[in-house]
Amino acid sequence: MSLLVISGAVIRMGGRTLLNEADLTIDAGRRIGLVGRNGAGKSTLLRAIAGELPLDGGEIRLASRARIATVRQEAxxxxxxxxxxxxxxxxxxxxxxxxxxxxxxxxxxxxxxxxxxxxxxxxxxxxxxxxxxxxxxxxxxxxxxxxxxxxxxxxxxxxxALFANPDLLLLDEPTNHLDLEATMWLEGWLARFPGAALVVSHDRGLLDRAVEAIAHLDKGKLSLTPGGFDEFVRIRTERALQQTRAAERVAAERAHIQSFIDRFRYKASKARQAQARIKALERLPQIEAVIEDAPTRFVFPEPARIAPPILALERVDIGYGATTVLRNVSLTIDMDDRIALLGANGNGKSTLAKLLADRLAPLAGEVRRGPKLKVGYFAQHQTEELVLDENPVDHMARALPNAPPPKVRAHLARFGLDADRAETPVANLSGGEKARLLLALATRDAPQLLILDEPTNHLDIDARDALVKALADFQGAVLLITHDPNLVQLIADRLWLVADGTVRPFDGDLDDYRALLVERSRPVAKAGAATRKDDRRERAEARAALAPLRRKAQAAEKRIAALAAERTLIEAKLADPAIYAPGRTAEITTANARLAAIARESEAAETEWLAAAEELELAGY
Known part of the structure; x- marks a missing residue:
């Protein structure tokens, strides 16, 4: 049964047509994610469905007595x-x-x-x-x-809004004010929600785990694709390839026919054939080639290597004045670390980040930093420190006082701030563009440690993907605070839990943490349910016991992949005739010696991986 029908909807704002005869039908109980580029009109469409904004054409029909709930804009x-x-x-x-x-x-x-x-x-x-x-x-x-x-x-x-239990729930970026724990809870809640939902989000995990279809708002039109966001990307990519190939075939046929016309249009013996070709040219379909916007790319500068550990804390207390937030914290960070902080908001994650970024002095204990350590620090509150009437070039020039203008602009370009946006006053930049500027400022000195506190809040899906790729290529350490589970899964290989007034390694992966949150959120069991509670606890403890073994297997896999990549580079170098020029014998010897070492290290890593994999298999994992 159709709960909501959007038919031929037209919305114009500020001289732009956001919806142009758009159609969409939502059945009762169906959860749909709404995606599209920033400024496409997603939030405007939700307002129109909620009755807060009139249409300029078409209609929106809601089933009789259907109840809508949406999150109020004012707190x-x-x-x-x-x-x-x-x-x-x-x-x-x-x-x-x-x-x-x-x-x-x-x-x-x-x-x-x-x-x-x-x-x-x-x-x-x-x-x-x-x-x-x-x-x-x-x-x-x-x-x-x-x-x-x-x-x-x-x-x-x-x-x-969630409590209202409506027939149709409208959510616009619901995770923006949530932490990781609340985001994971919301994913589960939405997946079980019996009503219909239309959810605008840039969170790929939410769009994959909590909705059944994706509505894409593009160029004023709405198209519906079944499945989550990954399936939407796959289908859209295939369609784009098919459309591009069709456009290429038609273009080639046009060129062939046009060539005949140009050659024989004015020859009496071929005039009839030329006229026939002209009519054939007119009948060819007009296929619009798929022209994608320039892909979003971020590029972090490569840091200089320094000796490990680059940063160490020994029995450190952290807080503000007489208030201690975290006690007895001991930890180390190396350049190869990818760390995500777990723990609810208010537990001290951002406080720890400020201490590591040298923005906060310890109350007790010892902090040891590498003598040449540079730290890049990104936090959303830094937006308030930007000067509204200055542009990104002004900010970067002040941050890099000795850099020539081309270098200043080149660094901004690493984060998609092209010439036009680099000269736009901060007051006129979007939230995503301000986030890009903050990322550029945080990485200006090629830091060995990059601390990112909620870096994705204002980034669209393409920009989030660009951030993931840039972090994967980054050669320094990363410490991440985010509400985006997808970002944690793709980037972090170590998890630290900030809870109960301290920081400790979390023995497990994000699925283990999700299971732990579910277990903690259950009401206290009654006596008759004690056995089931014990069983759940035993299963959770068994998974936690296997976590170090899983990490060992994952580390061995990464080591094998890194050694294989290094071997490929050395073999390519040795295949280059230039290396055998006079005077390069030592270089050849060093390369061959490293190849031999890689073979030994690869064998050891493979042995370690096999041993861990066998143990996990025996444990039923």
Whole structure:
């Protein structure tokens, strides 16, 4: 059954046509991700569906009595507790409860019947579960909403929309104010949501795990592709290739016919054939070649190698003034490390990042830094430090006072800030363009350690993919704080858990952490469920016990791949006749010696991988 039908929708804003006779149908219970480039009109479409914006043409039809919920743009405020604010998200329940106070006996029976039908008695527990999933413990749920910061209050607005249990849920970048833990919870909640949903997001993980189809808004039109985002990319790529090939075939046929016409148009003996070719040319289909925008690319400068460890903490306390946030922290970082910090917002992840970036002094303990260590630090709050009436060139020139103008512009270009955008005042840059500028500033000195605190908040999907590729090629260490599980899975090979006032390695991968969060979020088991709880705990402990073995196998795989790449480079070098020129004998000897060493190291790594793989197989992993 169709819940929402968009037919021939037209929306114009600021002289631009965002929707041009767009069509889309959403059936009841179907979850759809809405994607498109920044500025394509995704948020505008959600506003139109919610009735906040009129169409310039076409229509939007919603099924009779269907209820829509969306996240309010303004954060809730006032003296009401979080739980009370969320409970207000179901106006029917509130109205029925109020009516029950004064209704006559006949009407009272109807009211109670309806309250039973909407499970009104379980509403407080349901609201508490949603708030807990979004990071609010029981004590926080009882506090007034006005005591929380804007980001936390936006979580309450999201909780209110989820609690409303609508027929159609409209979400616009719902993970922007969430941490990793809340993002993973939301993925699971959406995957189980029985209603329909239309979700605008740049989070590939969310679009792969929580929706059933992808609606693509491009050039004013909407097209629907079944499956998650990865399937959408595969199908779109195949279609683009087919369209390009068709356009090439038609272009070749046009060129062939046009050549005949040009040669024989004015020859009497061939005039009839030339006219026939002209008509054939007119009948050829007009196939628009697929012209993609220039691909987004980020390039981090290559850092100079320095001796390990590049940074070490020994029994360090971290905090502000008399307030200690993290205690007794001991850790080391090497240039090959890719580390992601786990832990809910407020546990101290950003505080640790500031200390590592030398933006915060330790309260106790010892911090040892490599004498030539350079640290690049990116944090979203740095946007407030940008000068609005200056452009990116001004900022980079100030950060690199001795660099000539071409070098300044070249570094900005590494992050997609071309000549036009490099000269645009910061006040006129989009959120994504400001993020690119901050990345350029963070990497200007070719740092050995790159600390990224929520780098993807304003990046679209293409820019996020570009960031992943750039980090994969980066030759230094990376410390990552992000709410994007996809980024963690693709980049991090070490996980640190920031919780309970300290930092410690997490023995497991992101799936283990997700399972741990699910286990912690379960209500306290009653006596009859004790056995099941013990079984779950034993399975979780077994997975955690195998985590070091999995990491060992993964490290061996990476070592094998790195050695194979190095061997390929050396063999290519030895295949070049230039290396056998006079005076290069030592270079040849060194290369052959390294090849022999690579063979030995590869054999050892393969042996290590096989041993770990066999143990994992015996354990049933």
């Amino acid at each position: 809730p405020e006032g003296p009401d507790s979080l739980i009370d604010v969320v409970l207000q998200g179901d106006p029917e329940r509130l109205a029925l409860l109020a009516e029950a106070e004064t209704a006559d006996p006949h009407r009272l029976a109807e009211v109670h019947e309806r309250l039973l039908a909407i499970a009104a008695d379980s509403a407080p527990a349901r609201a508490a579960t949603i708030l807990a999933g979004l990071g609010f413990d029981e004590a926080a749920q009882a506090r007034p909403v006005r005591e929380f910061s804007g980001g936390w209050r936006m979580r309450v607005a999201l909780a209110t």
